Amino acid sequence: MRRNWAARLRHVTIDGLRAVVLENERLRVTVVPGKGGDVVEFLYKPMDMDFVWLSPQGLRDPREHLQGASDDVAQFIDHYEGxxxxxxxxxxxxxEYRGARLAQHGEVAGLPWxxxxxxxxxxxxxxxLSVRTRRLPYRLEKVFRLRSGTAALEIEGRATNESGLPLHAMWGQHIVYGLPFLRPGARIRLPEGVRVIPHESAINPPRRRVEAGGPWEWPIVPADGGGETDLSVVPAPGSPSDIVYLTGFTEGWxxxxxxxxxxxxxxxxLLPYLWMWQELGASTGYPWWGRAYTVxxxxxxxxxxxxxxAAVANGTALILDxxxxxILKVRAEVMA
Incomplete structure (x- = not known):
């Protein structure tokens, strides 16, 4: 029965792509099965506050045959809506993994589910939502659940190796924040004992396990040109772009x-690392052109x-027998 109260859902079309809206008294979440199962809206209704960053180029159908669409990077970037x-x-x-060429951020983000x-x-x-990868023999499922009266989205994901061989994989949740929620001075809090691995330490030398890479304690890491950077505070627009890796989670939150x-x-x-990516407007070339303010x-x-x-080489890749x-469970809840 259709209803406009309590928990409810609607099937809609956004820019030609299939989407579903999960909604209750406090939260509205829009998911796009037609493009990777992306979450393109996470709106806290009492404050009309959306948490996710939306890129200036907007939502694009990845099946479009645009110039450069066959490029390994452009497949993701040219259709990245945030x-x-x-x-x-x-x-x-x-x-490249065992003869399979994998594009930027793998396969499933660009596939219809x-x-x-x-x-x-x-x-x-x-x-x-469910999908099979095309270059490796995997099947993914994820259940999005919204309960009445809560401001929390619950997700249960399942990754299955459908072959008779052990295989490697990387699995991640590419969550980015932007306006109107993200502001300079916003604070990031993590469990006790979390450490920071700068990108350079993660890739050099390439075959050493990351524990040997020389992490620093959160939230202070060495900054370019000397001094230190406090990663627990979101910087002002125009601050340098950066990515670091956080590890040492006894609890994932x-x-x-x-x-x-x-x-x-x-x-x-299952996911022992947290990638922290900042694009705050300092990148003035492709693909951001100075227009991004996101963490x-x-x-x-x-x-x-x-x-x-690289993850296989350094020993951090998942192995699926x-x-x-x-099975991966994720919960995202608004704190008001």
Missing amino acids: GWQEIFPSGGAPS ECDVVADTPDEVAVR YEISGDIGMRVEWDAT GLEPFSSMPTDGLA PHETK
Whole structure:
């Protein structure tokens, strides 16, 4: 039964792509099965506050045959609308794994997913999205669930190796924040004992495990040109772009907050790293052209952002045994 109260859902079309809206009294979440199962809206209704960053180029259908669409990087970047992506089976730069060429951020973020309703009552709504990768024999599922009266989105993901061989993978949640929520001075809070690995330490030397890379204690890391940078405070527009990796999570969670906040929780035994990406307007060339003000806080299985081959080499890639399924639970809740 359709309703405009309590928990409810609607199937819509956005810029020609299939989408589904999960909504209750406090939250509205829009998911696009037609493009990677991306979350393109995470709106806290009492304050009309959207948490996700939306890029200036907007939502684009990845099936469009645009100039450069066959490029390994452009497949993701030219159709990147911001928001929240599922990253699998490779993260970061294009990479090659056992003869399979994997583009920027792997396969599933650019594929259409199937979508089925699994709950539709005033108490809760839930949809199941599913997809098979094309270059590696994996199947992914994820259930988005929103319960009445809460400001929390619950996600349960399943990654299954459908082959009789052990295979590697990178699995991540590409969550980025932007206006109107993200402001200079917003604070980032993490569990005790989390350490920072600068990107250079993660990739050099390439075959050493990351524990040998020389991490620094959160939130202080050496800054370019000397001095230190406090990573727990969101910088002003125009600050340098950067990416670091955080590790040492005994519990998987972080909070980012200003006048209002978001708490994200996940299984840190499966995703033991948090990628912290800042693009604050200092990059004036492709693809940002000085127009981005965003911070990504992205739970990941592996590092660095150099693709699956690098994660296999440094020992951080996931291993899925023949026909094994790994289950990942993520919860994102507004703190008001």
